[in-house]
Amino acid sequence: xxxxxxxxxxxxxxxxxxxxxxxxxxxxxxxxxxxxxxxxxxxxxxxxxxxxxxxxxxxxxxxxxxxxxxxxxxxxxxxxxxxxxxxxxxxxxxxxxxxxxxxxxxxxxxxxxxxxxxxxxxxxxxxxxxxxxxxxxxxxxxxxxxxxxxxxxxxxxxxxxxxxxxxxxxxxxxxxxxxxxxxxxxxxxxxxxxxxxxxxxxxxxxxxxxxxxxxxxxxxxxxxxxxxxxxxxxxxxxxxxxxxxxxxxxxxxxxxxxxxxxxxxxxxxxxxxxxxxxxxxxxxxxxxxxxxxxxxxxxxxxxxxxxxxxxxxxxxxxxxxxxxx
Amino acid sequence: xxxxxxxxxxxxxxxxxxxxxxxxxxxxxxxxxxxxxxxxxxxxxxxxxxxxxxxxxxxxxxxxxxxxxxxxxxxxxxxxxxxxxxxxxxxxxxxxxxxxxxxxxxxxxxxxxxxxxxxxxxxxxxxxxxxxxxxxxxxxxxxxxxxxxxxxxxxxxxxxxxxxxxxxxxxxxxxxxxxxxxxxxxxxxxxxxxxxxxxxxxxxxxxxxxxxxxxxxxxxxxxxxxxxxxxxxxxxxxxxxxxxxxxxxxxxxxxxxxxxxxxxxxxxxxxxxxxxxxxxxxxxxxxxxxxxxxxxxxxxxxxxxxxxxxxxxxxxxxxxxxxxxxxxxxxxxxxxxxxxxxxxxxxxxxxxxxxxxxxxxxxxxxxxxxxxxxxxxxxxxxxxxxxxxxxxxxxxxxxxxxxxxxxxxxxxxxxxxxxxx
Numbered sequence: 001x002x003x004x005x006x007x008x009x010x011x012x013x014x015x016x017x018x019x020x021x022x023x024x025x026x027x028x029x030x031x032x033x034x035x036x037x038x039x040x041x042x043x044x045x046x047x048x049x050x051x052x053x054x055x056x057x058x059x060x061x062x063x064x065x066x067x068x069x070x071x072x073x074x075x076x077x078x079x080x081x082x083x084x085x086x087x088x089x090x091x092x093x094x095x096x097x098x099x100x101x102x103x104x105x106x107x108x109x110x111x112x113x114x115x116x117x118x119x120x121x122x123x124x125x126x127x128x129x130x131x132x133x134x135x136x137x138x139x140x141x142x143x144x145x146x147x148x149x150x151x152x153x154x155x156x157x158x159x160x161x162x163x164x165x166x167x168x169x170x171x172x173x174x175x176x177x178x179x180x181x182x183x184x185x186x187x188x189x190x191x192x193x194x195x196x197x198x199x200x201x202x203x204x205x206x207x208x209x210x211x212x213x214x215x216x217x218x219x220x221x222x223x224x225x226x227x228x229x230x231x232x233x234x235x236x237x238x239x240x241x242x243x244x245x246x247x248x249x250x251x252x253x254x255x256x257x258x259x260x261x262x263x264x265x266x267x268x269x270x271x272x273x274x275x276x277x278x279x280x281x282x283x284x285x286x287x288x289x290x291x292x293x294x295x296x297x298x299x300x301x302x303x304x305x306x307x308x309x310x311x312x313x314x315x316x317x318x319x320x321x322x323x324x325x
Numbered sequence: 326x327x328x329x330x331x332x333x334x335x336x337x338x339x340x341x342x343x344x345x346x347x348x349x350x351x352x353x354x355x356x357x358x359x360x361x362x363x364x365x366x367x368x369x370x371x372x373x374x375x376x377x378x379x380x381x382x383x384x385x386x387x388x389x390x391x392x393x394x395x396x397x398x399x400x401x402x403x404x405x406x407x408x409x410x411x412x413x414x415x416x417x418x419x420x421x422x423x424x425x426x427x428x429x430x431x432x433x434x435x436x437x438x439x440x441x442x443x444x445x446x447x448x449x450x451x452x453x454x455x456x457x458x459x460x461x462x463x464x465x466x467x468x469x470x471x472x473x474x475x476x477x478x479x480x481x482x483x484x485x486x487x488x489x490x491x492x493x494x495x496x497x498x499x500x501x502x503x504x505x506x507x508x509x510x511x512x513x514x515x516x517x518x519x520x521x522x523x524x525x526x527x528x529x530x531x532x533x534x535x536x537x538x539x540x541x542x543x544x545x546x547x548x549x550x551x552x553x554x555x556x557x558x559x560x561x562x563x564x565x566x567x568x569x570x571x572x573x574x575x576x577x578x579x580x581x582x583x584x585x586x587x588x589x590x591x592x593x594x595x596x597x598x599x600x601x602x603x604x605x606x607x608x609x610x611x612x613x614x615x616x617x618x619x620x621x622x623x624x625x626x627x628x629x630x631x632x633x634x635x636x637x638x639x640x641x642x643x644x645x646x647x648x649x650x651x652x653x654x655x656x657x658x659x660x661x662x663x664x665x666x667x668x669x670x671x672x673x674x675x676x677x678x679x680x681x682x683x684x685x686x687x688x689x690x691x692x693x694x695x696x697x698x699x700x701x702x703x704x705x706x707x708x709x710x711x712x713x714x715x716x717x718x719x720x721x722x723x724x725x726x727x728x729x730x731x732x733x734x735x736x737x738x739x740x741x742x743x744x745x746x
Binding site for chain 2: 126127129130131133134136224225228229231232235236238239242243246249250253254255256257258259260262264267268270271274275277278281282284285311
């Protein structure tokens with residue numbers, strides 16, 4: 001059995017499944033709200049794609065004899081797998097339908113780029129060059145991929161926050177200052193009681209008002225949760241990024257005696273680190289909650305992509321693939 | 326006045342500003358290629374056709390943009406960053422840690438209005454509530470009817486350690502650049518060298534008088550004839566020339582002796598030994614073809630004493646053969662070691678002379694840097710933990726309860742809801 005053909009085939013299947021899952025989530029969000037079967041189908045396809053990706057990576061590991069992170073193709077697959085795994089865990093924990101609609105397109109794009117744009121030459125696994133024959137390969141590259149995945153998810157949520165809050169000018173302080181979740185729960189009870197007790201004697205005007213209020217509260221609540229989720233996720237991705245950069249530095253010191261050489265890739269990783277450090281510090285600055293921090297988080301999204309792919313394609317140096325040099 | 330300056334440096338907004346400033350300046354260093362010769366900049370950033378409309382090589386040289394990360398203003402930015410870290414730790418983090426360790430009881434019910442999450446209960450009894458809180462791993466302090474609980478204090482201590490580890494890393498880097506050195510040596514197989522080709526050193530570096538002998542150098546190839554690994558067999562000699570340490574190094578496995586590290590980083594083929602028909606042995610030097618990113622070496626052997634006809638020999642690996650071409654450039658064949666060429670000029674390939682490239686480094690600050698790294702990794706992870714506080718005041722039949730948290734507001738709200746159910 002020619003493993004290359006099998007892997008290629010399974011990779012294309014993953015692409016197809018992710019496409020299907022993404023369409024299901026979008027349809028579910030826009031047209032058929034709350035259709036249980038559709039939601040289940042979407043979730044199952046995402047899980048299936050994740051499992052197939054896992055098997056592709058494992059088979060590459062077993063056949064080539066080294067951890068599957070030695071070239072661009074493998075790192076893209078690994079990134080997709082990490083993204084999907086974290087996304088599935090988050091969806092399980094928060095039971096949100098919005099996450100899938102945003103994250104699956106990104107996973108699809110990455111997978112599509114890996115399978116359809118990269119040539120077959122770049123996809124096959126070749127023997128490791130001497131510089132990569134080290135246990136640090138596993139530690140450094142996998143931590144960087146894991147941190148990229150978490151930070152991508154976190155910054156995407158920030159961008160979603162910005163987009164949603166642009167559609168409707170919001171003041172998050174409203175929720176903070178006035179009352180709390182507990183009070184809103186009581187408001188729901190209050191309105192529920194009002195609607196049921198007074199029954200049909202309600203004039204349509206008052207009922208509409210109730211619905212609008214609840215909608216606005218729910219919207220504000222969604223925004224606040226997005227804000228907090230992105231904070232927590234970036235708060236987790238930042239230590240991963242720190243560990244990844246430090247592992248890279250220690251590996252460089254063991255390999256050629258210099259733990260930091262201002263290589264473009266290293267510098268951009270540091271820039272990513274600085275941008276997300278700024279994000280985390282802006283969260284505790286008084287008066288900067290909401291939009292300002294989300295702008296920093298959204299900026300981080302683009303910085304990650306420049307750091308991951310931009311440097312390799314556009315620059316020179318240790319990490320370059322030399323396409324445009 | 327001094328207090329004011331320190332306070333402004335310790336301010337969060339200043340920290341954000343300086344972080345972003347360092348980031349933006351670092352971008353410049355990735356866009357403009359660093360540490361190249363002036364000619365490269367003259368070619369790529371000419372005066373007549375300015376890049377972006379204003380950037381040319383004289384601006385680059387004037388502002389030091391060809392070595393951004395070593396300019397005095399970049400280094401002073403980093404020093405300012407370190408100062409900001411220090412002042413923030415002492416002026417903001419330590420005081421808040423002191424407050425956090427105290428029991429901050431709420432004694433009146435008015436204070437609950439300030440909290441984001443607060444309510445009053447009537448359906449739970451005091452002991453029931455306290456038991457539920459205890460189940461969630463809070464530390465509980467009680468004074469008659471007022472209670473203060475907190476959880477996750479380590480999430481408040483960790484950011485202080487983050488700042489300290491970064492300061493340790495910066496200090497280690499300074500010590501390394503002042504007291505360390507970096508050298509490169511290309512040494513032919515079987516020869517001995519002293520550390521002479523110093524690339525950079527600091528103001529107080531000590532270059533030791535040590536000599537090293539390369540006993541052997543070889544390359545291991547894979548079945549697909551790509552390079553698998555480079556090996557150098559080194560012996561470190563003392564002042565009398567006796568061997569004190571011997572090790573085979575390869576890429577990712579350096580030799581560390583006496584605080585000096587030897588890394589395998591490069592290689593070169595320098596010559597060929599040929600035995601002629603009359604059993605005389607000649608040695609021919611190889612030259613490396615310039616402007617070629619791959620490593621190919623070239624030499625020429627004459628067929629006659631007028632030196633106008635000969636064989637061109639190309640070699641690109643250390644597998645033990647070379648490729649022979651005649652005067653017209655036709656490929657004649659590969660010649661292996663100890664094989665005789667089937668031609669009029671029947672030479673025998675005796676030996677391929679190679680040399681290994683070593684990077685030699687000493688860094689006295691590496692211990693500090695590694696410990697800074699370790700603490701930074703651990704403390705950034707622990708900083709993820711959220712610090713939650715809950716206050717309870719019992720006023721006759723009503724229990725006032727409220728809380729807040731530093732990071733995980735959503736999770737804390739859910740936890741709070743479960744507590745008051």
